Each structure stands twice: as structure tokens, then as C-alpha cells.
Amino acid sequence: MELTPASERIELFGDQVRELLHPTVTEDARLVQKGLMLYRQGLVKQIQIWNEQITATVQDVTPCYVKLNFEFLSQSECSCPTEGFCRHQMAVFFGAYARVGSVADWVTDWREPIRESKSISGWGLQTAKDLIKENGVSKPDYGRWVHSFEVSFDTLLATKKYTSPYVIPELFGIYERRIHASAPVEQEWRLLYELVGIVVSFRKLARLSDDLGHEEDMVKRAYLHLFHNLMDDAEELSLKIGVQSLPFDFDEFVDKLREDTFELLTCTQGLAYERIFLYRLLWIHFFKKKAWREEELVKIQTRLKSLQDWQSPAPLLLAGIHLNFLLGDDEAALRMTGPFNDEEITPYLVFWIEYLSGLKAWKRVGPVVELFLQKVKGYLEWLGGYHSCATFVRNALRTVAPYCTESDRVDLYERAMLSMLPYSFGDYEYVLFERKQYDRWGELQAFVGLDYYELPKDRLKLIEKEQPEVLLGMLHQTAQKEIDQKNRASYRLAVRHLKKLRTLYKKLKRVDDWEYFLDTLMERTKRLRAFHEECKRSKLIEG
Known part of the structure; x- marks a missing residue:
């Protein structure tokens, strides 16, 4: 087997560090600063770069022995008492990185989001101030709401003068404050106003990413969290609206909001997961009438027929699967998963397992879990990156567990853990040990490649x-x-x-x-x- 060059392994390890630490988190910024200081003071000694790891000593107040694991950053070690990634490991990374590139450049790239956002904040605040006007008391009007959202958004964010992805969070925050300042006073209308604002803002921000040519990785690093915040807020709002008595006038607003929600499926080619997530939760918590869901299914079938060659049918098909689950037609839902490959369908199956488990519809959960287990290995291979896979697996096991418990399917839970190794290692190791299946416990340690002295005494x-x-x-x-x-x-x-x-x-x-x-x-x-x-x-x- 041909070994990856050391320079490439160090670069990839640097990507894992970048994924783990964020410049806007105070503790992470401090950790990078301390590691940099140790490295620049020349306290990193005896660096050795092996096929699977980097080893070195850091001459801190007490000398520390560090091992950095190339493949799994979380399995890196330091002899200091700090839990997780510490300043000594950071210093050793810088010591190794210095052999393949510029440490100063790496730190500058890592800090980029902070610098960009600071440079824009003054301009953005002034624009927001100019935009905010005295709110007259007028009758709620859906069209006027949407128009005001779009004008505010375009004025603040779609100026073409500022195209860096790192300025967008700052400007979007100002835009959101503008929306809240203009909200109706009455509680029930204010909640609906904010929900409409989320759907319109999500769609506008997704289209802006396209217009500015921001690639997926760039969006992920700079402002993907904005979409996730909108999703969280939408869930909270739709639950609040769902428990209160709605004015009769709401019907017209809900019809128009359904139309705008439908446009999430085709407004852009990127951010498919986030668009489906928002669409899914609105149809679970807010658009609850059976007739609405049946109408929406017909609308999806019609739009699928008129799609252009360059447009992906996946979001529309996923929406169709979701609506079939909501309508109780699981057979039709599972049939619609046929065209999807493992990496496309697997994360959504977790949604539906969780949804059906929440209903305690245990008989309906089983077939979805079986389909998930057939697909998950391919999905993890495609996903790559230890932290991303481990996070997904932790969530997936938590989602599958209630069904396995309720239906007394210990075998199925074990199959799930086996199919998700090595990322399910912690859970599987614990289960085998608790059951006193020591032979299999030992085989698992060997499979993951842990050494004897790394195991709990x-x-x-x-x-x-x-x-x-x-x-x-x-x-x-x-x-x-x-x-x-x-x-x-x-x-x-x-x-x-x-x-x-x-x-x-x-x-x-x-x-x-x-x-x-x-x-x-x-x-x-x-x-x-x-x-x-x-x-x-x-x-x-x-x-």
C-alpha cells in the first residue's frame, strides 16, 4: 500500500484542527494563542513524524509528551492533565506544520472570519439605522411584510460591493434586528410575522450564496450557522403558534406561507439538507391539515414534471417522501426512496425514524430502521472526516435506541453499532463489556487498533x-x-x-x-x- 506523503498528512491534520476549533470561540482562540506561544519560544523538542502519528516533547513548566494521531484527532494524547485538545498538542501541530508550510499563514487563514466581520460592522450599522422607520399601526398584510423583508435584505446584503462570505453574519444580524423592530405589536400576529420572515430570509440568503458564487465549503466556514439558527427559530415559533387560538384572518396568510415554503425546494441548488429540514419541520408543526398535505403532494408531482435538466429533483422527491410519512402512507414513502443513493437518503432516514418514534408508531419505525442500516455504511464512507462521522453516528444511535428498546430488538441495536464502526466504538465497547462478552470486546479493540497500554486499567x-x-x-x-x-x-x-x-x-x-x-x-x-x-x-x- 502506498503511503500518503508526510506533508499531505500534516495538511489534512491541519484541516481537522480547523474543524475542531473556531476563531470566534474565546476558549479556542486562547488555546491557539497559547500553542503558538509555546511553539515560537522553541519549546517543542524531538519532533518525529511517523506513518500514523507525530510524537514530540513540549518543555512547558512540566515537560509533556505528545502524540498526534493523523487519522483520528480525538485519539491524540498528551501527558498533561488537560482533557481534550490542549496547548501542547497545538504547539506540536505548529512544530510539524512549520516543516510543510507557514504557521503564520495557517493562523491568519484560521482567523479570517473575525477580521472580515470587524471591517464591515460600522458600515452595516449605519445602513440599518437609515432603514428603520417609525412603525405605523396598520392592518397586517402578507404582501407588505414580504416586500419589507426583501427591500431590507437587498439594501443590507445584496449590494455587490461586499462579496466576502465573512461579512455576511454581521450584516445578517443587523437585518434581523430590523425585522424584529418592525414586528406587529399583537402577540399572535408577531409570531406569524417572524415565521414568514424566517422563510423569506432563508430563501433570500440561499439565493445570495448562489449570486455571490460562494462554494459549499466557503458557506460552511463563514455563515452556515445562520441557516441553522433560522431552522431552530422556525421550530420554536411553529410550536408556539400551534398551541394558541388563531384569528380567522390567518387562513389567507397560511396559504401564502405554504406557497413560499414550497419555493424552498427549488430556490437554489445548494443547501439541500437545510432547505429540506426547514420544509420538513414546518409541515410537521405548522401545516397540519390533511387536505393541505394532500394538495402539496399533487403540487410536488406537477413541479417534478416541469423541472429543467439542470435542476435536481432530490428536494422535491424528499418532500414527497416526508408528506407520505405524515399522511401515514409509509409504503409510498419507502418506494420513493428508490432513486436515491446512500449518501443522499441516509441523513433524512434519521429524521423519519425520530418522527415516527415520537408518535410511538413502533410498527412503522421498523422498516425505516432496516433501510437505514442498509445505507449507513455507504453514507459514512462518503461523509469522511472523523468528527463529522462520529457526530452523525452518536445522533443516529440515540435515534434508533428507543425502537430497539420498545420492540426488544437488542440484536438490531448491535447490528447498528457494527455497521457504524469505528465511529460507534465507544458505545459498542461499553455494551460488550457490560454483557461480559470479553472475547468480542478484545476483537473490537484489535479491530480499532488500540494498543494494550491505551486501554482502561x-x-x-x-x-x-x-x-x-x-x-x-x-x-x-x-x-x-x-x-x-x-x-x-x-x-x-x-x-x-x-x-x-x-x-x-x-x-x-x-x-x-x-x-x-x-x-x-x-x-x-x-x-x-x-x-x-x-x-x-x-x-x-x-x-
Whole structure:
């Protein structure tokens, strides 16, 4: 297998760090600053870049030993007591990055969003001030509401003068304050006004991304959180409106809001997940009448027929699946999933499992869970990035668990964990250990590639007492890994593990097996003089 060049591995690790830390979070900014200081003071020593990890020592107040795992940032380690990613790990990353690029440039790129937003804030506030006018008391009017949203949005954000994605959050915040300042006084109308504002704002912001040519990655880094905030606010508002008695005049407004909500499906080609999420929650919590849902299905079928070649049918099809679930026609819903590949349909299946579980419609949940398990592996392969996958898996397992509990399907939950390895490792490891399935627990550790000394000491102690043979394979594997490093420190560690192996073989009354293994190992490593010296020094073999 061809190894990825070290420079590329370090670059990819840098992307993981960038994904983990955000410049607008005070703790993260402080962490980067401290790591930078340690690196610039020359306190990072003995950097070694291996195939799977970077190792180094940081001469802080107390010297710290750091290991950075290339593939899984969360498995990186530091001997300091800080939990999670610490300043020493940050410093070692900078030390390694300095070999392939400019640390100053990396930090500048990482800080970019802050600099951009500061430069625009003064201009934006002045514009907002000019826009806000005295609110006259007039009868609510849907068309006038939408017009005022669009004019405010265009004036503040669609000026073409400022096209950097990093200025958009600042300007959008000003625009939102403008909407709130103009809201009707009456509670019931104000809530509806704000809900209409969210749908219009979401659509305008999505179209602006297209007009400015902002790629998906750029949107994700700079202002994807704005869409997510709108989604959260819409859910809260639609729930509030749903529990109050609505004026008769609302009917006309709801009809027009349904039309605007439908346009979320075709207003842009990007942000499909976010558009469907907003559409989905409005149809669950706000547009509840059966007749409305049936009308919407017909409308979707009609629009599908008139789509242009360049337009994706996916959002319309997903909306159709959702409405069929809401109408109780699960068979039609599942049939409509046919055209989708794994990466397209899987995240939405989690939606529907959660929705049906919320209804306690357990018989309806089963087929959706089965379909999800067929698709999830392909989705995780496509998703990539350890943190993204781990977050998705944590949420998916939490969503599947109620069905497995209610229907007494422990086997199904285990299948779910197996199909989502290695990201479900923590949950699966816990379940196997609790069930005392130590053989399978050991196999799982080997599958993930954890070394013996990385495992919790209390668990090792219990397994050594109850089923010591489980630990043999792990110790063999760990000892061999250390021998393969071919340096004196690793040989010492290898000998430590070999001595532990000898103890276990004696405990299991398999001394012959141990002696055969040791003779074979000594023969195979006869050219590694330093390793043999360590074996003699520790009395593992005769001098």
C-alpha cells in the first residue's frame, strides 16, 4: 500500500484542527494563542513524524509528551492533565506544520472570519439605522411584510460591493434586528410575522450564496450557522403558534406561507439538507391539515414534471417522501426512496425514524430502521472526516435506541453499532463489556487498533481476573508494534509487554506455548542487537 506523503498528512491534520476549533470561540482562540506561544519560544523538542502519528516533547513548566494521531484527532494524547485538545498538542501541530508550510499563514487563514466581520460592522450599522422607520399601526398584510423583508435584505446584503462570505453574519444580524423592530405589536400576529420572515430570509440568503458564487465549503466556514439558527427559530415559533387560538384572518396568510415554503425546494441548488429540514419541520408543526398535505403532494408531482435538466429533483422527491410519512402512507414513502443513493437518503432516514418514534408508531419505525442500516455504511464512507462521522453516528444511535428498546430488538441495536464502526466504538465497547462478552470486546479493540497500554486499567484488571486469554492477542500485537519502531525506548516498552505476556501464559498454565513463542521471536529478531540487550537486561532471556 502506498503511503500518503508526510506533508499531505500534516495538511489534512491541519484541516481537522480547523474543524475542531473556531476563531470566534474565546476558549479556542486562547488555546491557539497559547500553542503558538509555546511553539515560537522553541519549546517543542524531538519532533518525529511517523506513518500514523507525530510524537514530540513540549518543555512547558512540566515537560509533556505528545502524540498526534493523523487519522483520528480525538485519539491524540498528551501527558498533561488537560482533557481534550490542549496547548501542547497545538504547539506540536505548529512544530510539524512549520516543516510543510507557514504557521503564520495557517493562523491568519484560521482567523479570517473575525477580521472580515470587524471591517464591515460600522458600515452595516449605519445602513440599518437609515432603514428603520417609525412603525405605523396598520392592518397586517402578507404582501407588505414580504416586500419589507426583501427591500431590507437587498439594501443590507445584496449590494455587490461586499462579496466576502465573512461579512455576511454581521450584516445578517443587523437585518434581523430590523425585522424584529418592525414586528406587529399583537402577540399572535408577531409570531406569524417572524415565521414568514424566517422563510423569506432563508430563501433570500440561499439565493445570495448562489449570486455571490460562494462554494459549499466557503458557506460552511463563514455563515452556515445562520441557516441553522433560522431552522431552530422556525421550530420554536411553529410550536408556539400551534398551541394558541388563531384569528380567522390567518387562513389567507397560511396559504401564502405554504406557497413560499414550497419555493424552498427549488430556490437554489445548494443547501439541500437545510432547505429540506426547514420544509420538513414546518409541515410537521405548522401545516397540519390533511387536505393541505394532500394538495402539496399533487403540487410536488406537477413541479417534478416541469423541472429543467439542470435542476435536481432530490428536494422535491424528499418532500414527497416526508408528506407520505405524515399522511401515514409509509409504503409510498419507502418506494420513493428508490432513486436515491446512500449518501443522499441516509441523513433524512434519521429524521423519519425520530418522527415516527415520537408518535410511538413502533410498527412503522421498523422498516425505516432496516433501510437505514442498509445505507449507513455507504453514507459514512462518503461523509469522511472523523468528527463529522462520529457526530452523525452518536445522533443516529440515540435515534434508533428507543425502537430497539420498545420492540426488544437488542440484536438490531448491535447490528447498528457494527455497521457504524469505528465511529460507534465507544458505545459498542461499553455494551460488550457490560454483557461480559470479553472475547468480542478484545476483537473490537484489535479491530480499532488500540494498543494494550491505551486501554482502561480497571477493565484490563477485571478481564485478567475473569478471562485472561483475551489479553494475549492484544499484548502480542502491542509488543510487535513497539519492536517494529526499532529504537531503544520502544524496545523497553516491548519488553514490558512481553513480561506481562509471560505472566499471563504462566497463569493459564501454557508455559510451553510461551517458551515456543519467545524462542521464535528471538530467532526472528536476532539482528536487532539493542532489542536483545534490553531482553537480557530485564532478565526476559538469559544473559
